[in-house]
Amino acid sequence: MLITDAALVDGRVRDVRVEGERISAVERGLTPDSDERVIPADGRLLFPGAIDVHVHFREPGFPHKETWETGSRSAAAGGVTTVVDQPNTDPATTTGAGFDAKATLAEASLVDYGINGGVTPDWEPDVLFDRPIFALGEVFLADSTGEMGIDAELFAEAVDRARDAGATVTVHAENADLFDEAAIESLEDDSDADSPPSSPTGRSAPADAWSAYRTAEAEIDAIERAVAVANDADAPVHVAHTSTPEGVDAAVDAGATCEVTPHHLFLSREDLPRLGTFGRMNPPLRSEDRRAALFERVADGTVDVIATDHAPHTVEEKEQPLLEAPSGVPGVETMLPLLLETVRQGRLEPERVRDLVAATPAKLFDLPQKGKVEPGRDADLVLVDPDRPRETQAGGLHSKAGWTPFEGLWGVFPELTMVRGTVVYTRDPETGAETFGPAVGENVRPEE
Ligand SMILES: [Zn+2]
Known part of the structure; x- marks a missing residue:
């Protein structure tokens, strides 16, 4: 396959040859062989497939929210060619049986995937590290929150085991002791009232009650503690979905790496009157000042990675009152389009976006075959017209969630996505007609 006249992130225009699963040449003036398929890029941007190191594809256990097929279609249509799935499925990925159940279902994936092992008091570390x-x-x-939370002692044990196995620990850092219970107490008092909810957040809930409850201090404190434990053990730690600039600084200053989600980058507490319970996630949306400071740290290179925490729930589940609505928003399909729109607006450099969603995750998690458009690497490629954004609309997305917190925001969406040389998604920009390719996704893991 030969992709002609493709613009690369550094502005060079090159022909890109794909042989089998790999990129074999990135040069000028390549001529097609007689039996070679030619894809004319005509100066459009050829971007490396994005690596989303934080998704919840919900299988096994919750196929009404998402399946490996629907989640990976959503990824492919958003230019994400590798995902890393988190363990809070049913069964959880904390035992050999839990891992095996997920590994079988993941074979339905159109994109490559990693499967994280989880830590609970009944986890099976020996068996897991064999997988x-x-x-x-x-x-x-x-501590204990019913969300697979663990205490400091078990956390320290997990860090030791991961270090010995050469694995990274990704941490969700929120200290429940520092949550502001007063922010939601009145909601609990109201839960027996028989009048119907007057707003999506429930009767008397201020729109940003969840943000007031799960305080910034709870995140900052937990990051400091988690990174200290990891540093004591001389183990690599990666802080998931850092929602505050102070949290980013605490992680980076202590030598850890961190990720930021698109929702913490593009949404704030000011969006909650519109989002209602659809804006409930953990950690929650922060103030507009914190959001802006987070964007600065993304632009200047302080933040290592952008990852989505794609956590789909159905509309019916999210329409419940605030205390019953589950936490989480979908995002795997909109991450790259929203970031490429900021490039179009001149707010981020294209190379920076390449690093945030492809090159740096490949480097941090030892995936040397991924992350850049270079000879010898996997042909994980995304073709986009950088000057042709369209409005994000839930009806045009492919997650089972059926809604998006980014409704109405502009994004630069892919026209073609390829996973190791196989085209898994195309969209005709004139007609909007889409095609999906076969389930070619394979399990990938950090190189030893
Ligand atoms: Zn998550």
Whole structure:
């Protein structure tokens, strides 16, 4: 296959040859062989497939929210060619049986995938580390919250085991002791009232009650504690979905790496009157000042990675009152389009976006075959017209969730996505007609 006249992130225009699963040449003036398929890029942008190191594809256990097929279609249509799935499925990926159940279902994936092993009091570390797990995560240092939270002692044990196995620990850092219970107490008092909810957030809930409850201080404190434990053990730690600039600084200053989600980058507490319970996630949306400071740290290179925490729930589930609505928003399909729109607006450099969603995750998680458009690497490629954005609309997305918190925001969406040389998604920009390719996704894991 030959992709002609493709613009690369550094502005060079090159022909890109794909042989089998790999890129074999990135040069000028390549001529097609007689039997070679030619894809004319005509100066459009050829971007490396994005690597989303934080998704919840919900199988096994919750196929009404998402399946490996629908989640990976959503990824492919958003230019994500590798995902890393988190362990809070049913069964959880904390035992050999849990891993095996997920590994079988993941064979339905159109994109490559890693499977994280989880840590709970009944986890099976010996068995898990015998399996091809990607990393440990997201390990929830939060004492006991019913969300796979673990205490400091078990966290320290997990860090030791991961270090010995050469694995990274990805941590969800929120200290429940520092949550502001007063922010939601009045909602609990109201739960028996028989009047119907007057707003999506429930009767008397201020729109941003969840943000007031799960405080910034709870995140910052937990990051400091988690990174200190990892540093004591001389183990690599990666802080998931860092929602505050102070949290980013705490992680980076202590030598850890961190990720930021698109929702913490593009949404704030000011969006909650519109989003209602659809804007409930953990950690929650922060103030507009914190959001802007987070964007600065993304633009200047302080933040290592953008990952989505794609956590789909149905509309019916999210329409419940605030305390019953589950936490989480979908995002795997909109991450790259929203970031490429900021490039179009001149707010981020294209190379920076390449690093945030492809090159740096490939480097941090030892995937040397991925992350850049270079000879010898996997042909994980995304073709986009950088000057042709369209409005994000839930009806045009492919997650089972059926809604998006980014409704109405502009994005630069892919026209073609390829996973190791196989075209898994196309969209005709004139007609909007789409095609999906076969389930070629394979389990990938950090190189030893
Ligand atoms: Zn998550």
